[in-house]
Every structure is written in structure tokens, then in C-alpha cells.
Amino acid sequence: MPRKVTLADVAAAAGVSKMTASRAMRGAKDVSQKNLDKVRKAAQDIGYVGNHVAASLSNNRSDLIGVVVPSLSNIVFSEVMSGIERAIDGTGFQPVFGVTDYDTEKEYDIVRRMLSWRPAGLIVTGLDQSDATLRLLQEDSLPVVQIMDTDGTPVDVSVGFSQDNAAEEMAKALVASGRRRIGYVGCNLDQDTRAARRRIRFAQTLEELGHPLIGEEIADGMSSVAAGRWLTSALLERHPDLDCIYYSNDDMAAGGLFHCMGNNIKVPEKVVLAGFNGLDLLTSLPAPIATTRTPRDQIGRRAAEAILDRLNRTERDGPTVIELAPEIRLP
Amino acid sequence: MPRKVTLADVAAAAGVSKMTASRAMRGAKDVSQKNLDKVRKAAQDIGYVGNHVAASLSNNRSDLIGVVVPSLSNIVFSEVMSGIERAIDGTGFQPVFGVTDYDTEKEYDIVRRMLSWRPAGLIVTGLDQSDATLRLLQEDSLPVVQIMDTDGTPVDVSVGFSQDNAAEEMAKALVASGRRRIGYVGCNLDQDTRAARRRIRFAQTLEELGHPLIGEEIADGMSSVAAGRWLTSALLERHPDLDCIYYSNDDMAAGGLFHCMGNNIKVPEKVVLAGFNGLDLLTSLPAPIATTRTPRDQIGRRAAEAILDRLNRTERDGPTVIELAPEIRLP
DNA sequence: ATGAAAGCGCTAACAA
DNA sequence: TTGTTAGCGCTTTCAT
Numbered sequence: 001m002p003r004k005v006t007l008a009d010v011a012a013a014a015g016v017s018k019m020t021a022s023r024a025m026r027g028a029k030d031v032s033q034k035n036l037d038k039v040r041k042a043a044q045d046i047g048y049v050g051n052h053v054a055a056s057l058s059n060n061r062s063d064l065i066g067v068v069v070p071s072l073s074n075i076v077f078s079e080v081m082s083g084i085e086r087a088i089d090g091t092g093f094q095p096v097f098g099v100t101d102y103d104t105e106k107e108y109d110i111v112r113r114m115l116s117w118r119p120a121g122l123i124v125t126g127l128d129q130s131d132a133t134l135r136l137l138q139e140d141s142l143p144v145v146q147i148m149d150t151d152g153t154p155v156d157v158s159v160g161f162s163q164d165n166a167a168e169e170m171a172k173a174l175v176a177s178g179r180r181r182i183g184y185v186g187c188n189l190d191q192d193t194r195a196a197r198r199r200i201r202f203a204q205t206l207e208e209l210g211h212p213l214i215g216e217e218i219a220d221g222m223s224s225v226a227a228g229r230w231l232t233s234a235l236l237e238r239h240p241d242l243d244c245i246y247y248s249n250d251d252m253a254a255g256g257l258f259h260c261m262g263n264n265i266k267v268p269e270k271v272v273l274a275g276f277n278g279l280d281l282l283t284s285l286p287a288p289i290a291t292t293r294t295p296r297d298q299i300g301r302r303a304a305e306a307i308l309d310r311l312n313r314t315e316r317d318g319p320t321v322i323e324l325a326p327e328i329r330l331p
Numbered sequence: 332m333p334r335k336v337t338l339a340d341v342a343a344a345a346g347v348s349k350m351t352a353s354r355a356m357r358g359a360k361d362v363s364q365k366n367l368d369k370v371r372k373a374a375q376d377i378g379y380v381g382n383h384v385a386a387s388l389s390n391n392r393s394d395l396i397g398v399v400v401p402s403l404s405n406i407v408f409s410e411v412m413s414g415i416e417r418a419i420d421g422t423g424f425q426p427v428f429g430v431t432d433y434d435t436e437k438e439y440d441i442v443r444r445m446l447s448w449r450p451a452g453l454i455v456t457g458l459d460q461s462d463a464t465l466r467l468l469q470e471d472s473l474p475v476v477q478i479m480d481t482d483g484t485p486v487d488v489s490v491g492f493s494q495d496n497a498a499e500e501m502a503k504a505l506v507a508s509g510r511r512r513i514g515y516v517g518c519n520l521d522q523d524t525r526a527a528r529r530r531i532r533f534a535q536t537l538e539e540l541g542h543p544l545i546g547e548e549i550a551d552g553m554s555s556v557a558a559g560r561w562l563t564s565a566l567l568e569r570h571p572d573l574d575c576i577y578y579s580n581d582d583m584a585a586g587g588l589f590h591c592m593g594n595n596i597k598v599p600e601k602v603v604l605a606g607f608n609g610l611d612l613l614t615s616l617p618a619p620i621a622t623t624r625t626p627r628d629q630i631g632r633r634a635a636e637a638i639l640d641r642l643n644r645t646e647r648d649g650p651t652v653i654e655l656a657p658e659i660r661l662p
Numbered sequence: 663a664t665g666a667a668a669g670c671g672c673t674a675a676c677a678a
Numbered sequence: 679t680t681g682t683t684a685g686c687g688c689t690t691t692c693a694t
Contacts, residue, residue, distance in 0.1 A: 018671090018672080019673080020680060022672070022673060023680090050447040051670090053670090057686050062384060064427070073410065085429075094429070095428055095429075097416075097426055117383050224611060226615045228615075261592075280557065281556055284555075337688085338687065338688065349665085349666095349687090349689095350665055354689095361663060363664090384686085384687080389689040390670085666692090675682100675684085676682085676684100677681080
């Protein structure tokens with residue numbers, strides 16, 4: 001294996017010092033045009049690739065940005081990551097990711113490992129980290145953005161929306177549109193604390209409006225179109241007279257729609273189905289479904305921007321909440 | 332800002348040398364139980380987090396694994412990444428990702444930047460990197476896995492399946508099931524070279540079987556359910572007598588189904604729709620759709636395993652192809 | 663089993 | 679504008 005080409009090699013080849021080479025390779029500040037060209041050419045010729053590891057050690061800070069999400073199978077988080085990626089793109093930062101599988105202990109390990117890379121910033125999902133994790137996040141003064149959820153006080157910055165409000169708004173909108181016999185279908189509520197939170201607030205609001213939840217079906221395991229389908233079947237079996245069902249998310253609602261279509265139940269005439277997230281998929285479905293359109297791409301973008309922003313300051317300036325209101329869509 | 336806790340601090344607190352502390356903090360080899368405990372306790376007490384950057388510089392190799400995919404909005408790649416993540420999980424490696432947006436130049440930049448992190452390995456999508464990128468990949472002797480596509484010679488290892496075969500199989504299966512008037516609908520073929528490849532082989536095979544493609548609709552831009560819907564509408568307008576449509580992927584096919592459902596076209600009786608990938612979504616759709624179930628999670632897993640595998644050897648041992656046959660599903 | 667010294671490849675800080 | 683000197687925090691020798 002041919003020894004790795006280092007900056008010293010470039011410097012030698014260009015006939016300048018390491019420092020001049022170093023300066024030339026990043027922003028060309030304080031380097032004569034002549035040397036700049038020489039160094040660039042030398043680097044090109046001998047195939048210099050650079051070593052971010054050494055650079056990071058030297059600056060005591062890397063240009064890695066850690067992103068911690070609960071799941072990758074959920075397209076919502078893919079879209080958030082996509083937003084992050086787009087915002088970061090071109091800045092020279094590099095996203096690193098970790099997946100918690102909705103497991104708090106795992107989240108701790110991941111955050112810890114990420115911190116050991118001295119990242120420029122960290123983006124984590126939700127406000128409900130374990131105490132140990134929170135401590136890690138607090139000690140360091142690096143930029144931390146908690147995404148998706150703004151019902152609480154962030155360590156540093158939070159970007160997202162109030163899950164509580166979102167559920168309340170939907171409950172009000174459905175009742176206002178004339179629905180009275182409303183049910184609920186959800187999955188994975190033990191782990192997906194945001195979905196669980198929405199369910200509670202939704203039920204609460206219905207109660208306050210005088211039209212309490214008629215029934216609900218809840219299952220363990222990841223949410224999916226398939227789960228939505230059979231839970232809807234079960235719920236309508238027990239309560240055939242429902243005129244509306246609120247789901248833990250869009251996938252589940254799509255499953256509900258497919259059940260209805262297979263059983264000649266008119267959507268939305270007979271029963272209104274309400275999902276959550278506003279995935280693009282919904283707009284192409286053969287029948288309209290209500291949903292709360294959450295700004296996932298925006299959340300990703302704003303989160304990344306918040307990190308980049310913080311990098312220009314030295315200190316955190318107290319918990320900051322960036323609220324991105326979701327939008328209710330009725331059929 | 333309180334200075335970062337370093338290994339030296341841990342060593343001091345534990346009353347041992349840096350080296351002993353270092354040894355104790357990773358595998359506890361050649362360290363007395365007594366010192367091991369002391370060091371661990373000290374680290375815990377003073378909140379030591381470690382510094383992978385310094386460690387990586389020291390061994391001239393990081394435990395980062397670079398993952399380069401064309402897109403995150405496409406759930407297929409999320410699933411691949413999910414597979415990678417699961418295989419890596421617990422090994423102490425950390426995935427870093429980059430998104431090319433199907434842009435070869437961007438891919439080059441990303442690979443370059445990743446290499447500058449001296450990753451333990453690299454996973455890139457497809458076999459069609461630019462020459463410059465290929466050169467980068469070849470020079471280094473680090474493990475490189477090219478995923479999704481096995482129609483060609485990999486730099487090091489490829490994990491996936493033959494896009495050509497997949498398309499050919501589907502063509503044969505559809506004809507064997509009695510379909511004769513077959514059309515095609517696709518999106519983003521300029522950029523998605525794998526989809527483009529499938530289209531060509533599909534058409535070729537039909538030709539050979541004596542039932543050439545009747546018509547096709549192709550559009551620019553990302554594929555989506557919505558695009559599938561309106562392209563299907565356009566295609567059936569021109570060729571109302573089609574009895575089968577092959578799509579560039581499942582999303583498009585789902586869109587096609589929704590069009591048919593909205594227009595009283597029986598699926599699959601009147602027209603068979605064939606997607607590609609076998610997303611879970613399909614199994615819950617109100618009508619059955621043909622598809623090629625691609626082993627995405629497996630591809631991710633095997634790719635990661637191949638990297639970890641290679642890490643135990645010193646040299647590459649010639650181009651290796653790991654073929655994971657996809658499975659055809661007819662309605 | 664433990665420790666001391668040397669260095670990984672780069673850049674900040676200073677000097678010329 | 680350029681170069682020199684010291685590290686960054688760890689691990690790899692090589693002693694002990």
C-alpha cells in the first residue's frame with residue numbers, strides 16, 4: 001500500500017512550506033497567486049485528498065453534524081433528513097446519523113458516541129431524552145437542536161410544532177365539520193411518544209366539545225398501512241356507526257381507506273378518515289383523507305440552519321423555540 | 332467553557348498513566364482488574380466522553396462508514412440505509428451519509444470529502460460512478476461496496492441484483508400470464524440509470540417474445556404516486572386497449588392503480604399493473620399489483636457486513652459480486 | 663501489567 | 679506573504 005499522500009508531500013512537491021500549502025488548500029487567504037497555483041497543481045498531480053481527522057483534531061472541532069432519529073423506515077424522518085441534507089449541502093459540513101429505534105438507552109449511546117466525534121452540532125428528535133442524555137447535551141456548549149416537538153423547554157433550540165395543538169386543532173375541525181361519532185386508531189404508542197401525546201389531547205378536546213371518543217383500536221408494533229387496515233376493520237366491526245376516525249398517522253389512515261374501499265364504505269361521505277403528517281401519497285389516493293400537514297422538510301432545513309447559525313456565536317442564548325405551524329386539511 | 336475532559340484527566344484521577352487509562356477504556360486487555368475499575372470509575376465521575384478524532388488520527392483509520400445514496404425521498408434508499416444501520420449497530424462503527432441527487436459531480440465531491448475522513452469503508456450506489464470517482468475509489472485500498480446493481484464489474488464488492496435480469500423476468504412472467512398489449516410508464520430515467528436500464532431490457536425482451544411494447548409515457552422529474560397517476564391517464568387515453576403496464580417503480584404503479592380505480596378500470600382483470608421494488612405499501616392496496624420484490628434491507632445488511640468482513644483482511648481479493656435475487660410477484 | 667516517548671497530519675499562533 | 683514552532687488527544691512502539 002503506497003503511503004498516504006499528506007500535506008507535507010504537497011508542500012514538498014510545490015516547493016513551499018506545509019503552512020503555505022495548508023493555507024492554499026482551504027480559503028486562499030494570504031497566499032500569493034503564484035503559490036496558490038503551484039500548490040493546487042501539486043495537490044492535483046500527486047492525488048492529495050486531505051485529512052479531516054487531523055484537521056479536526058487540530059481545530060478541536062469537526063465539521064460533522066450529528067443527526068439522531070428514531071427510525072428510518074418512517075418516511076417522515078427520511079424527509080427531515082433530506083431537509084437537513086439540503087440545508088447543509090455546500091457548507092462543507094457532513095451529516096452523521098444514528099437511529100434509536102425509539103429506545104432511550106440506545107439514544108444515550110448514540111449521542112455519546114457522536115459527541116466523541118466533537119461534532120459541530122447535534123440534531124436529536126423530540127424533547128423527551130433521558131436525564132443522562134440531557135446531561136450530555138447540556139454540559140457541552142455545542143449547538144443542539146431538538147426537532148419535531150415544541151411542547152416543552154429545549155436544551156438549546158427546538159424546531160417543530162406543538163403536537164398538542166395539532167391534535168386539538170384537528171379535533172375541533174372535525175367536530176366543526178359536523179362529525180359526532182368519532183373513533184381512534186393507532187399503533188406503537190408506547191414508543192412513539194408524540195403520537196401518544198396527540199391521542200390524549202385529541203380525546204381530551206373531543207370530551208370538552210361534548211362528543212367524546214366512541215371507541216379506539218390500538219396495537220403494538222410499528223405503524224403501517226397494513227396495521228391501519230385491519231385495525232380499522234376491527235374498530236368498525238365494533239362501532240359500525242362511526243362517522244369519523246382519527247389515526248396516529250397517514251399510513252394508518254391509508255390502510256383505513258383501503259379497508260373502506262374494499263367494503264363499500266364511502267369515504268368521506270359515510271366516514272371521514274383523518275391521518276397525520278400530510279404525506280404526498282395522500283393527495284393521490286382515490287378518496288380524500290383529512291390530515292395535518294407537518295412541515296418536515298422545513299423542520300430539517302431550519303434545524304440545520306439553526307446549527308450553522310449558532311456556530312457563529314460563542315454561547316447559547318437560552319432556550320429558543322422555532323415554531324413551524326402545521327396545516328389542517330379536511331377532505 | 333470548562334476545558335474538555337481528556338484521557339489525561341481520567342488517568343490523573345485514577346492515579347495511573349495515560350496508557351493504562353487508554354487500555355482500560357477500550358478492550359480491557361493487559362490491565363489489572365483493579366486498575367480497570369479505578370479507571371472506569373474515574374471516567375464516570377469526571378464525565379469523560381472520549382475523542383474519536385484523536386483516536387482515529389492515531390490509528391490512521393476512523394470507524395466511520397460512508398454511505399452515498401442518490402436520494403433520501405425515495406423510501407428504497409431509506410430502507411437500504413436502515414439495513415446498513417442495523418448491521419452496523421453495536422459494532423462501534425458509525426454511518427455517515429451523503430446524497431448525490433443523482434448527480435455524478437456531486438457524487439465525486441461527496442466521495443472525496445468522505446475519504447478525507449479516512450473511513451473504515453464506503454458504500455456507494457450503483458456501478459456507474461464517473462471515472463474520477465472510480466479512480467478515488469480504486470487508489471485507496473479501503474473496502475468499497477457498490478450496491479443495488481450487479482450488471483458490471485465492481486471496484487471491490489457489489490451487493491445487489493441484476494437490473495437487467497429483473498426486467499427480463501418480469502417481461503417473461505407477464506407474457507406467460509397471458510398479457511399481450513403491454514405499455515410502459517416511467518419517470519426520471521435520465522438520472523435513475525437503473526430504472527432506465529430496466530426499461531430497455533423490458534422492451535427488448537417483449538420484442539424477442541413477439542409482443543413489443545405498444546406505447547409508453549415518460550416524464551422528467553422525480554417519480555411519485557401523482558406522476559404515475561397522470562402518466563397512466565395519458566397512456567390509457569392513447570391506448571385504451573392495453574392489458575398491462577410496466578412502471579419504473581411501485582409508487583408510479585400505485586398512482587396508476589388510483590387512476591384506474593377512479594375510472595372504473597378493473598385491476599388486474601382488465602389491465603395488470605406491474606411496479607418495481609415490492610414496497611410494503613403494495614400489499615395493502617385495494618387491488619393486487621405485480622411487482623419485483625427487491626431485497627433492500629438485505630442489500631443494506633450484506634453491504635455493511637461485506638465492509639466489516641474486509642476489515643479483517645489486508646488486501647482486496649478481486650472484484651466480488653454478491654447477488655441477491657429479487658422475487659417476481661404477480662397479482 | 664504498566665509506563666515513557668514519539669508521532670499520527672494538520673492548523674493556530676507567532677516570528678520573520 | 680511566508681515559515682517555524684507547538685501542540686490537538688490519542689495510540690503505537692518499546693522499555694521496564
